[in-house]
Amino acid sequence: MSFNLDDTESHRLSQKVDDLMAQAESDLADLVRIPSINFPGYDRKPVIDCANAIADLFDQAGATQVETLTGESGVPTVRADLAGPPGAPTVLLYSHYDVQPAGEAEKWETPAFEPTIRNGRMYGRGAADDKSGVITHLTCLRAISEQPPIGLRILLEGEEEHGGDFEEWPTDNPQAFSDVDAVVINDMGGVELGIPTFTTELRGIAQGIVTIRTLPGPVHSGLFGGPTPNALTAMIKLLATLTDENDDCAIDGIPSGTWDGADVSEELFRNLAGLDAKAHLVGTGSLADRLISKPAVSVVGLDAPEVATAATAIVPEARAKISVRIPAGTDWHEATTAIARHIARHTPWGLQADFEPDMGAAGTRLDTSHDVYEVYSAAMATAFGREAVRQGAGGSIPFVANLVSAFPELPIIATGAQEPSASIHAPNESVDLSELRRVATAETLFLAGLGAVSGSTK
Numbered sequence: 001m002s003f004n005l006d007d008t009e010s011h012r013l014s015q016k017v018d019d020l021m022a023q024a025e026s027d028l029a030d031l032v033r034i035p036s037i038n039f040p041g042y043d044r045k046p047v048i049d050c051a052n053a054i055a056d057l058f059d060q061a062g063a064t065q066v067e068t069l070t071g072e073s074g075v076p077t078v079r080a081d082l083a084g085p086p087g088a089p090t091v092l093l094y095s096h097y098d099v100q101p102a103g104e105a106e107k108w109e110t111p112a113f114e115p116t117i118r119n120g121r122m123y124g125r126g127a128a129d130d131k132s133g134v135i136t137h138l139t140c141l142r143a144i145s146e147q148p149p150i151g152l153r154i155l156l157e158g159e160e161e162h163g164g165d166f167e168e169w170p171t172d173n174p175q176a177f178s179d180v181d182a183v184v185i186n187d188m189g190g191v192e193l194g195i196p197t198f199t200t201e202l203r204g205i206a207q208g209i210v211t212i213r214t215l216p217g218p219v220h221s222g223l224f225g226g227p228t229p230n231a232l233t234a235m236i237k238l239l240a241t242l243t244d245e246n247d248d249c250a251i252d253g254i255p256s257g258t259w260d261g262a263d264v265s266e267e268l269f270r271n272l273a274g275l276d277a278k279a280h281l282v283g284t285g286s287l288a289d290r291l292i293s294k295p296a297v298s299v300v301g302l303d304a305p306e307v308a309t310a311a312t313a314i315v316p317e318a319r320a321k322i323s324v325r326i327p328a329g330t331d332w333h334e335a336t337t338a339i340a341r342h343i344a345r346h347t348p349w350g351l352q353a354d355f356e357p358d359m360g361a362a363g364t365r366l367d368t369s370h371d372v373y374e375v376y377s378a379a380m381a382t383a384f385g386r387e388a389v390r391q392g393a394g395g396s397i398p399f400v401a402n403l404v405s406a407f408p409e410l411p412i413i414a415t416g417a418q419e420p421s422a423s424i425h426a427p428n429e430s431v432d433l434s435e436l437r438r439v440a441t442a443e444t445l446f447l448a449g450l451g452a453v454s455g456s457t458k
């Protein structure tokens, strides 16, 4: 299978997307103005208003069967279709319209829900994550709706950021996916601005709480200090064994690999993390190995007496939360067992630590051997003027993990306009408008290219 779109058609569609961008920007601004924060304690009305506004946009753009479907959670999923020619494939387009809370207002240069354009970027909460995805799908629909080369099924959820019913859709509503030939998840971004990128791996997580008790209660450190085991010291010794002499994860039984896709720029990474230039990066391997293919262990919480009120006493009990990001393909139950085994082996002084697993999630690996990747790669090369790369990502979209396990054969492509400078989940989130255009062009050319391929073979 190759990219079957002739140059004239490819040029016509790229031009069409260019012409649609002014409308896309104004629609994006309208959506950013709606604070669709689906978190506990926030007003539900803007979430519903946002779903209705999106449904209207898709309806006006020529979609059919536009509906807002509300389950038990009360948060609507926007669903729309576009019928393709008989025998043509159907592509499912996914994004989410709910957004993170804005956080502290004073950290925003311009208000979070007043979209503002500076230096070619639109600033505002959700401008990138993930209303840029909604607008990309809308623009593609507008570009092809007069003469659809393929069929579309559009699903836009409102429960991605905080969780909800939608992640169960693949098992609860299998009929929504059974006639679908490929899925485009537009909720990601490039390794850098202007570099077309497929996200093909998402790390999983295994974590739990370890408790060490050494005494029934605190005892005077003058009378007992020396031979008496201090729970906090025991905890420090145990936590120190979680990484080896190279600062790599030392927990046996969690697989570790190397990443063969694009590496991560150290300069960009340091800037995004806000890391001091003199501080060393931790662990071994390429940055992408450490961020995608190797397990990464972090102590994320510690309960011990507070410094301000600490007595001169031997500490009888300490607790710590251990969180391990695991490479895709690792069973999180097995990873949790490996953490428990490590703790049992390394707790000092004949003490017994309690380990309580607290949460876990599988990572996701998308199969890039499907032919649709070839078509999408060609579309990206045309839209961006350079070849696409692959990357992994730290977080997980629960819906995608469930979709992969429910429909393991279904080709899934994850991409989008949320490149690193988009600052998603942070103050001053933004989307680069030329990146948005390139992403919309690539998606449109992919849909047309897939239609052309199937048209030529059927």
Ligand SMILES: [Zn+2]
Pocket (backbone or CB within 6 Å): 096, 129, 130, 160, 187
């Ligand atoms: Zn998102």
